[in-house]
Amino acid sequence: MSRWPAGSQSGLREANAAKIIDTIKRFGGLTQVELAEATGLSAATVSAIVKDLSLSGMVETHPTSRSGRRAQLVTIARRTGVVGAVHVGNRSMRVRLSDVNQTSLAERSMPLAADHAEDTVLDRIALLIVDMLGMIAAEAEDLIGVCIAVPVPVDPATGHVALRGIMRRWEGEPLAEVMSRRLACPVFVEKDANLAALAESVRGAARDVAESVFVRASHSTSAGIMINRRIHRGHDGAAGEIGHVQVDPAGAICRCGQRGCLDTVAGADAILEPLRATYGQLSFRDVIVQAAAGDPGCARVIADAASAIGTVVAGLGRAISPAVVSVGGELTEAGPIFMVPFTNALRAHTPAGLHSFQDPVSSAFGTDAELVGATIMVLQSTDSTSLLEERA
Numbered sequence: 497m498s499r500w501p502a503g504s505q506s507g508l509r510e511a512n513a514a515k516i517i518d519t520i521k522r523f524g525g526l527t528q529v530e531l532a533e534a535t536g537l538s539a540a541t542v543s544a545i546v547k548d549l550s551l552s553g554m555v556e557t558h559p560t561s562r563s564g565r566r567a568q569l570v571t572i573a574r575r576t577g578v579v580g581a582v583h584v585g586n587r588s589m590r591v592r593l594s595d596v597n598q599t600s601l602a603e604r605s606m607p608l609a610a611d612h613a614e615d616t617v618l619d620r621i622a623l624l625i626v627d628m629l630g631m632i633a634a635e636a637e638d639l640i641g642v643c644i645a646v647p648v649p650v651d652p653a654t655g656h657v658a659l660r661g662i663m664r665r666w667e668g669e670p671l672a673e674v675m676s677r678r679l680a681c682p683v684f685v686e687k688d689a690n691l692a693a694l695a696e697s698v699r700g701a702a703r704d705v706a707e708s709v710f711v712r713a714s715h716s717t718s719a720g721i722m723i724n725r726r727i728h729r730g731h732d733g734a735a736g737e738i739g740h741v742q743v744d745p746a747g748a749i750c751r752c753g754q755r756g757c758l759d760t761v762a763g764a765d766a767i768l769e770p771l772r773a774t775y776g777q778l779s780f781r782d783v784i785v786q787a788a789a790g791d792p793g794c795a796r797v798i799a800d801a802a803s804a805i806g807t808v809v810a811g812l813g814r815a816i817s818p819a820v821v822s823v824g825g826e827l828t829e830a831g832p833i834f835m836v837p838f839t840n841a842l843r844a845h846t847p848a849g850l851h852s853f854q855d856p857v858s859s860a861f862g863t864d865a866e867l868v869g870a871t872i873m874v875l876q877s878t879d880s881t882s883l884l885e886e887r888a
């Protein structure tokens with residue numbers, strides 16, 4: 497409170513209003529009692545500010561019930577803006593438009609060819625977002641920001657892809673700048689594992705801890721690292737790229753140019769290759785579905801990949817000492833076939849006594865983690881105070 501000069505009632509009120517807006521943005525809709533608890537403001541203050549914000553059209557209240565009692569749910573008015581979240585995966589792309597309460601308004605997905613040209617993906621994202629805005633009767637000006645989750649690290653200093661050889665056509669492109677010009681709003685481009693880690697840290701499995709790691713086990717393996725609740729990207733943006741930790745000094749050459757990386761042992765090609773002689777042509781997705789359905793050969797290759805990943809995550813755990821390790825990505829859809837050998841390897845390679853991160857948990861958001869994180873990223877990057885001023 498001492499931040500505001502004595503007698504500056506309006507300054508204090510504005511600060512409290514911003515606090516309430518931030519809290520709703522973080523958690524979604526809350527009742528007034530929950531808002532008082534989460535902000536530390538008195539019930540009377542919350543009530544007065546909610547009334548003000550409601551009159552100015554910033555927030556809306558809706559009847560709801562909590563523990564059988566009637567209550568008013570406070571949400572941010574939909575017309576305050578639309579948030580775009582995009583996840584570019586290896587074989588598909590998803591786009592979600594949400595309101596500022598993180599409620600999904602529209603969602604679309606489209607397949608991407610195995611050898612898709614990365615440069616056309618940006619065009620498709622822009623067209624799809626404009627199309628979806630039309631679906632929800634919103635205008636381009638309603639977009640307050642877009643965050644694109646990509647399966648490759650991004651250098652925070654340049655905005656370029658940080659690891660060469662993975663998405664060749666995006667190398668040297670300032671992706672966020674290009675998209676920001678096209679969509680005429682702030683655009684963020686972030687590694688998918690980092691966004692999933694952010695989602696877990698703000699609203700998911702790691703919400704009560706400062707240090708956490710999210711492991712994304714899919715066509716390749718990558719980790720998102722949260723230190724003191726912030727994404728740790730490292731000097732060049734490539735922190736957490738555990739798919740490129742050497743696990744076999746005599747192994748195959750990886751896409752990154754190194755030999756025997758984890759991805760050459762536990763990546764999509766390494767999972768498919770040993771099945772080819774007996775199973776013929778399978779897709780990565782087929783292997784996961786068949787493993788989950790009990791096929792022993794498909795289960796074998798996923799379990800072996802899970803062990804290799806768990807061993808490398810044990811090393812990462814020693815370096816970071818996270819309180820929570822959560823895991824997501826397509827491989828985890830095989831359920832215990834992935835999680836059991838992964839957990840066993842993590843424990844086997846962690847010294848007894850360092851138990852804090854030995855019980856990895858599945859992502860709280862499943863296949864949505866990247867989109868949830870992308871939505872949070874936009875909301876965290878837009879300032880509530882300016883939102884209040886714009887609407888005043």
Ligand SMILES: [Zn+2]
Binds near residue numbers: 741752759
């Ligand atoms: Zn590599």
